[in-house]
Amino acid sequence: MIIRAKFNKKNYLKYISHLDLMRLFQRTFNSCRIPIKYSEGFNPHPKFSIAVPLSLGIESEEEYMDIELLENIAIEDFIERMNKALPDDIQIINAVILDKSSSISTILKWAFYEIKFTHDQINDLSILEEKINKWLSNEKIFISKLKKKKREKVETEVNIRPLIGNVVLKGLDENNYTIINVLLGIGESGNLKPVQFMEALNRDLNLYVDMELLLIKRLALYAEENGNIYSPL
Amino acid sequence: MIDKLKLDKVLMKVEKPARYIGMEKNSYKKDLDKVDVKFAFSFPDVYEVGMSHLGMQIIYNLINNEENYACERVFAPWTDMEEQMRKEGIPLFTLESKEEVRNFDFLGFTLQYEMSYTNILNMLNLSNIPFKSKDRDDSFPIIIAGGPCAYNPEPLADFFDLFVIGEGEEVILELLELYKNMKKTCLNKEEYLRQAAKIEGIYVPRFYDVxxxxxxxxxxxxxxxxxIPKVINKRMIRNLDTMYTPEKILVPYIETVHDRIxxxxxxxxxxxxxxxQAGIIYRPIREKSVDRLMDIADKLVENTGYETISLTSLSSCDYSNLLLLTKQLMERYEDRKIGVSLPSLRLDSFSIDVLKEIEKVRKSGLTFAPEAGSQRLRDVINKGVTEDDLVNAVTYAFKEGWSRIKLYFMIGLPTETDEDVMGIKDLAYLVKDLFFNRPKEERKGNFMxxxxxxxxVPKPFTPFQWFGQNTIDEFMRKIYLVKDSIKDNKVSFNYHDADLSYMEAIFARGDRRLSKLLIKAWExxxxxxxxxxxxxYDKWLEALEETNIDGYFYANRTRDFDEILPWDFINTGVSKEFLIREYKNAIEGKTTNDCRERCRGCGIDDCVMRGVFN
Structure with missing residues (x-):
C-alpha cells in the first residue's frame, strides 16, 4: 500500500534542509509506529520519497511524499498520529491511498510561488506590471547555468522563457515588500528556481532588488499530462 | 526579543541556519514574561557539539519541568553567523524565544573542556555583557558555570559570579529557588551571592582571596x-534510580555529533x-537498575523516534548487568529496527556475548584504547589491559567480520621511554598481523x-596532577619516532596537536592569574x-608574552607534593593522600586493583561498592 501525503513547511522550519526533513519523517514514522516498508540489504532504509526538494530558506504550503507501507492503515489515523508527533510548522494536510501510480517526482511539472521582495520602483507598481508583461512577451529569456560536462562545470546559456508560466503582481504587504506570484517549471523536464527567476527579472528590468531579502514561499505543486495541469492529490 | 527581519536576513546567508532556530521536538516554549526565573543554558561550542551533551538535556528538562522556571538554550554561533550578527547588530539570543541573553536572570555555562574558554568570553561579548564579575551591576544576569572543568575554576574566577562544584542537577533548583525568594524582597546580587555561597557545592570566587x-x-x-566555607564539598546524587531523569530529550533537526538516544x-x-579525572571526580560508582533503564528506554524511544540507543557511562562494559540489559533491549526493539550501541569497549571486559547481542541489528566500527604501547607503561597508568586482551578481542572481532580497528594512545605519560613509545607501532602491526595471518578465505572486508x-595533559584531582607535561619539542620528537617507523599502507598513524595540548595543560592546572591571558588571547x-x-598558537604565544605569563610554570613544571594547588580548596571526596599514594605506585610501576575487587581507601565515605565485592 502506498500513501501519498501533502504537507507544509513553514516559518523557521524553512531553514531545515531536505536531508534533515527526510530524517525528521523517518524518526516520526518510528515514534508513531507507522508500518513502513524497509529496503532489503545490509543497511536497510525506509521506503518513502519526497517530491522535488525545496531549497533551504523557502517556505511551502504544499509538499508531497509517497510512503510505502507493509500493511494497510486507516488514513485518518495516519494523519492524526503523524501530526501529533510532527512540529507545528510541518504538518500533514491531506493524504490518500494509491493502488499504483507513477512516482510523485516524475509527474510534477510546475511549482507556484509567492515571492516577496524590495526594489526601487515600489511607488508605481502599475509601471512595474507593464514592464513585467513586456518582458514576458519575449520569446526567449536567457540565463547562464553551470552544467556538469563530464567532470568539469561549464557555463551554458539556457532559455528559461518556456519555464515561466503565469506571473501576477499582487501588490505590497505590510512591510512594503512587493508580492508577486509566479508559476515556474520544475522537475526533470526543466527546472527554474525562484531565485534564478528573480535574478533574470532584476537583471533585465533594472529593479535594484535586494537579492539578500527575498522571502519565497511555494504555494502549490502541479502535475501535467497531455496539456492538463492538475493537483496530484 | 531580537529583530526577526534581521534574523531572517542573516539566516539566509549562513551555513546550517537550523543551528539557530530551535523548535526541535521536545523543546519548551514558555512565555518568559510569566515565569519567576529565566535561565539561559549555554554550551560554549557550536550547536552540533552542544546538543550532543547529555548534561544539557538533563538540566534543560529539570528546570523546565518546574512550571515557574524557564530554561532556554544558547550555543556559540559559528564564525559565519558571528560575523553576520556583528554586522547587523544582533546580540546573542536564545533559541527558544529569540530573546537577548542579557535579559535573563541567569546565564549558565557548562565547562566541558578548557579550550572552550575563549568562546565563553566571545559569547559574553556578543551579549554585550562585561567579562568581569566586578564590572557587572545588578542589571546583568547572574553568570554561573558547572561541569568537569569547574573542578579547577580558578582560571575563570574573575568572570563568573559563582561555580557549581559537582553534579549540577543536585543543586541547580536550590539556586533558582533562592533567587525566586529573594526577588520578592528586592534582589541585590551581592546579597544573593552571599546566601548562595552558603549552599553546599557553591563557590563564589569574589569572596576568596589568594x-x-x-x-x-x-x-x-x-x-x-x-x-562561608574554606573548603567546597562537591555535590553528588545519592541514588541514580530516583534521581531526575528526563523521559524526553531534544531531537535536533540537523545531524549532530551523537545523533541518538x-x-x-x-x-x-x-x-x-x-x-x-572523570574516574576520580565522579566517584563513587552509582548504577541505575535494569528495570529503571528499560522504563526510561521505552519512553525515550517513544518520545524521540531515534533508531539507536547508546548506553553511556565512563566504562559501559563494567555495568553489573550489562548482558541482561542488552538482551532485554534487543528483545524489545529488534523488530522495530532499533539498535543498541556501546560507545566505549574495554579490552579486558570485552564481552563477546554483549557484542553478539548488539550486532544483530548493525555493526559499528571498533575502537579500543590501550592508552600506552608497552605493558610496563600500562601498569604505570594503571590501565589494566594486557596484550593478550587485545589479541583476544581483535581476533574475535575479525572472526565476526569487523575489519577496521582504531587504537587510542597517549604520549608523554610519566616514566615514558622511547621503547614505550615504539610499542604503539608494535601494537598496530600486531593487529595487522592478526588479520592477515588468518586464512585468506576467512578475511572479510577492507582491513585498516x-x-x-x-x-x-595532566589534570587536577588525578594521581598525575603534580606531573610536568612533556614540552612540545619532546612530544613532537616522540610522535615522529612512531610516525617515521610506520611504513605500511594498512597501518595509519595520526596524532593530536601538541601546541593545543600545551595550552590545555596551562588552563587545566592554572590559577586566577590566568584571566588576563584569556582576555588578551580573545582580543x-x-x-x-x-x-x-x-x-x-602564534596568537597564544603573543598573549602569554604580553601578559608576562610563564607557560612552563603551569604546564611543564613538576610540582612538589606539599605545594598548595589552585584547586586544593575543593573536596571531591577522594583524599590527597590517596592521590599521592597512587602517584608513587605509578612511578614504581605498581598496579592498583579495580575497587570492585577490594576497597583501596580512596576516601569516598559512602561508596556502595565498598564491601560488596570483597
Whole structure:
C-alpha cells in the first residue's frame, strides 16, 4: 500500500534542509509506529520519497511524499498520529491511498510561488506590471547555468522563457515588500528556481532588488499530462 | 526579543541556519514574561557539539519541568553567523524565544573542556555583557558555570559570579529557588551571592582571596567574608534510580555529533586509571537498575523516534548487568529496527556475548584504547589491559567480520621511554598481523588499523596532577619516532596537536592569574580553540608574552607534593593522600586493583561498592 501525503513547511522550519526533513519523517514514522516498508540489504532504509526538494530558506504550503507501507492503515489515523508527533510548522494536510501510480517526482511539472521582495520602483507598481508583461512577451529569456560536462562545470546559456508560466503582481504587504506570484517549471523536464527567476527579472528590468531579502514561499505543486495541469492529490 | 527581519536576513546567508532556530521536538516554549526565573543554558561550542551533551538535556528538562522556571538554550554561533550578527547588530539570543541573553536572570555555562574558554568570553561579548564579575551591576544576569572543568575554576574566577562544584542537577533548583525568594524582597546580587555561597557545592570566587610565594606558587587561599566555607564539598546524587531523569530529550533537526538516544547507565568508574579525572571526580560508582533503564528506554524511544540507543557511562562494559540489559533491549526493539550501541569497549571486559547481542541489528566500527604501547607503561597508568586482551578481542572481532580497528594512545605519560613509545607501532602491526595471518578465505572486508595518539595533559584531582607535561619539542620528537617507523599502507598513524595540548595543560592546572591571558588571547581573535582550523598558537604565544605569563610554570613544571594547588580548596571526596599514594605506585610501576575487587581507601565515605565485592 502506498500513501501519498501533502504537507507544509513553514516559518523557521524553512531553514531545515531536505536531508534533515527526510530524517525528521523517518524518526516520526518510528515514534508513531507507522508500518513502513524497509529496503532489503545490509543497511536497510525506509521506503518513502519526497517530491522535488525545496531549497533551504523557502517556505511551502504544499509538499508531497509517497510512503510505502507493509500493511494497510486507516488514513485518518495516519494523519492524526503523524501530526501529533510532527512540529507545528510541518504538518500533514491531506493524504490518500494509491493502488499504483507513477512516482510523485516524475509527474510534477510546475511549482507556484509567492515571492516577496524590495526594489526601487515600489511607488508605481502599475509601471512595474507593464514592464513585467513586456518582458514576458519575449520569446526567449536567457540565463547562464553551470552544467556538469563530464567532470568539469561549464557555463551554458539556457532559455528559461518556456519555464515561466503565469506571473501576477499582487501588490505590497505590510512591510512594503512587493508580492508577486509566479508559476515556474520544475522537475526533470526543466527546472527554474525562484531565485534564478528573480535574478533574470532584476537583471533585465533594472529593479535594484535586494537579492539578500527575498522571502519565497511555494504555494502549490502541479502535475501535467497531455496539456492538463492538475493537483496530484 | 531580537529583530526577526534581521534574523531572517542573516539566516539566509549562513551555513546550517537550523543551528539557530530551535523548535526541535521536545523543546519548551514558555512565555518568559510569566515565569519567576529565566535561565539561559549555554554550551560554549557550536550547536552540533552542544546538543550532543547529555548534561544539557538533563538540566534543560529539570528546570523546565518546574512550571515557574524557564530554561532556554544558547550555543556559540559559528564564525559565519558571528560575523553576520556583528554586522547587523544582533546580540546573542536564545533559541527558544529569540530573546537577548542579557535579559535573563541567569546565564549558565557548562565547562566541558578548557579550550572552550575563549568562546565563553566571545559569547559574553556578543551579549554585550562585561567579562568581569566586578564590572557587572545588578542589571546583568547572574553568570554561573558547572561541569568537569569547574573542578579547577580558578582560571575563570574573575568572570563568573559563582561555580557549581559537582553534579549540577543536585543543586541547580536550590539556586533558582533562592533567587525566586529573594526577588520578592528586592534582589541585590551581592546579597544573593552571599546566601548562595552558603549552599553546599557553591563557590563564589569574589569572596576568596589568594596570596602567593616569591616563587609564584600559592601561599594561601582564604574566605574574606564571614560564614562561608574554606573548603567546597562537591555535590553528588545519592541514588541514580530516583534521581531526575528526563523521559524526553531534544531531537535536533540537523545531524549532530551523537545523533541518538544517550542513556546513562551509571556514574563513576572503579577502574582507577591514573590519568583520568572523570574516574576520580565522579566517584563513587552509582548504577541505575535494569528495570529503571528499560522504563526510561521505552519512553525515550517513544518520545524521540531515534533508531539507536547508546548506553553511556565512563566504562559501559563494567555495568553489573550489562548482558541482561542488552538482551532485554534487543528483545524489545529488534523488530522495530532499533539498535543498541556501546560507545566505549574495554579490552579486558570485552564481552563477546554483549557484542553478539548488539550486532544483530548493525555493526559499528571498533575502537579500543590501550592508552600506552608497552605493558610496563600500562601498569604505570594503571590501565589494566594486557596484550593478550587485545589479541583476544581483535581476533574475535575479525572472526565476526569487523575489519577496521582504531587504537587510542597517549604520549608523554610519566616514566615514558622511547621503547614505550615504539610499542604503539608494535601494537598496530600486531593487529595487522592478526588479520592477515588468518586464512585468506576467512578475511572479510577492507582491513585498516588506525593508531591515534594524543598528547597527555595532566589534570587536577588525578594521581598525575603534580606531573610536568612533556614540552612540545619532546612530544613532537616522540610522535615522529612512531610516525617515521610506520611504513605500511594498512597501518595509519595520526596524532593530536601538541601546541593545543600545551595550552590545555596551562588552563587545566592554572590559577586566577590566568584571566588576563584569556582576555588578551580573545582580543587577538582566539576562539573555537578546540577546532584545529581555528587554533592560533602564534596568537597564544603573543598573549602569554604580553601578559608576562610563564607557560612552563603551569604546564611543564613538576610540582612538589606539599605545594598548595589552585584547586586544593575543593573536596571531591577522594583524599590527597590517596592521590599521592597512587602517584608513587605509578612511578614504581605498581598496579592498583579495580575497587570492585577490594576497597583501596580512596576516601569516598559512602561508596556502595565498598564491601560488596570483597
Amino acid at each position: 596570596t602567593y610565594n616569591d616563587n609564584g606558587t600559592i601561599k594561601e587561599m582564604f574566605p574574606i567574608v564571614e560564614g 544517550a542513556m546513562e547507565i551509571f556514574r563513576g568508574c572503579t577502574r582507577g586509571c591514573r590519568f583520568c 588499523v588506525t593508531a591515534s595518539a594524543s598528547c597527555f 587577538k581573535g582566539c576562539k573555537y580553540d578546540g577546532w584545529s582550523e581555528y587554533f592560533k
